Amino acid sequence: MVLLRGFLTLVIFFLLGEAVRVLAGLPISGGVLGMIMVTFTLMVRGRVSDELAAASQGLIAVLVMLISPGVVGVFFIADRFSDHWLTVLVALSVGTMLSVLTTLWVMKKVAGVEGGGDD
Amino acid sequence: MNDPGLKDIWVYLAASPLLGLTITLVAYGLAYRLYLRTNSNPLANPVVTSVALLIGLLLLTGTPYEDYFEGGQFVHFLLGPATVALAVPLYQQFSRLRQLWLPVTISLIAGVVIAAGSSIGLAWLFGGSTEIQMSLAPKSATAPVAMGISEKIGGLPSLTAVLVVITGITGAVLGTKLFEWIRIKDDTAKGIAMGVAAHGIGTARAFQVSPQMGAFSGLAMALSAFATALVVPWLVDLISMWV
Structure with a gap:
């Protein structure tokens, strides 16, 4: 019953998120909007109920499993991207490293975080 | 031709969503044990x-994939409620911020913009299609959020899911090396950089380095999912106006 009530909260906010997305025509998915709404609700309330915490933990623990049916699908449309794999990999790994460096650099500038050897 | 043979049972089961659902659960169970x-x-x-x-x-x-997905869709559908569920760790991490919130927010947004902008730019430079660019844009956010964004900006959610996973692994493996090369020692900064660029997979790696790095990586991952959802769709609009 505890899990069910928590799950109900999540589903209701998911539904609300979908409704807001359709009504406002936002380029963000209903799930993400639901997440934003729950975050603000929790900030206003100042605490997380045990029910919601239990249901969230349960789902987040198996996130990896939840994405697997979608990921499997890419293999079956992979020939559409066969010419582009190198492009994708370069963009992805260079982009990721640039992001790491930017975050570190800005952290250092704004917060004065010690960088070790290079100051 | 008397009793139903093994083949008939197989044909029956293969057509029912139950099989797709079961193999999804079993495959995850086995994979998780191997990981441990x-x-x-x-x-x-x-x-x-x-x-x-x-x-x-x-x-x-x-x-065929379509037959499998008849069952797989039940698992896939739970991604929606799971995305909403991410609000709980996000809220719990907010309390860690107190004094650090300004620098963290600024560096996080910079990291998110560069992660999305640079991958769109690089993919465009090397002749990747718009679909590929859009699938790449949210790659540093956690998978359910990234898939949701990808779908709305004209990417392919399933391709994005793959890119998110590859990004996570790349970030976790190369990121740690990068910290050594540039001799960054501060676990707070390392954790935040890791969480922004490599979401949950990077966070798992960060927890192996130190609990502090892990905690900040988890915080950054949650916040960057939030920031990616807010920033990337507008960033994409902005870029498409120039190009």
Whole structure:
């Protein structure tokens, strides 16, 4: 019953998120909007109920499993991207490293975080 | 031709969503055990192994993806509520921020913009299609959020899911090396950079380095999912106005 009530909260906010997305025509998915709404609700309330915490933990623990049916699908449309794999990999790994460096650099500038050897 | 043979049972089961659902659960179970066996090595990430198992099984039995997805969709559907559920760790992490919130927010947004902008730019430079660019844009956010964004900006959610996983592994493996090269020692900064660029997979790696790095990586991952959802769709609009 505890899990069910928590799950109900999540589903209701998911539904609300979908409704807001359709009504406002936002380029963000209903799930993400639901997440934003729950975050603000929790900030206003100042605490997380045990029910919601239990249901969230349960789902987040198996996130990896939840994405697997979608990921499997890419293999079956992979020939559409066969010419582009190198492009994708370069963009992805260079982009990721640039992001790491930017975050570190800005952290250092704004917060004065010690960088070790290079100051 | 008397009692129903093994083949008939197979034909019946293969057509029912139950089989797709079951193999999804079993593949994850096996993949997760393997991951624990290798001491949570990022290269043995359960997404990679479970997906490989599923693809292998589908190819071996000649099952079309659509048939599998009849069952897989039940698991897939739970991504929506799971995305909403991310609000709980996000809220819990907010309390860690107190004094650090301004620098963290600024560096986080910078990291998110560069992660999305640079991958769109690089993909465009090397001749990647718009679909590929849009699938790449949200790659540093956690998978359910990234898939949701990708769908709305004209990417392919399933391709994005793959890119998210590869990004996570790349970030976890190369990121740690990068910290050594540039001799960054501060665990707070390292954790935040890791969480922004490599979401949950990077966070798992960060927890192996130190609890502090892990905690900040978890915080950054939650916040950057939030920031990516807010920033990337507008960033994409902005870029498409120039190009």
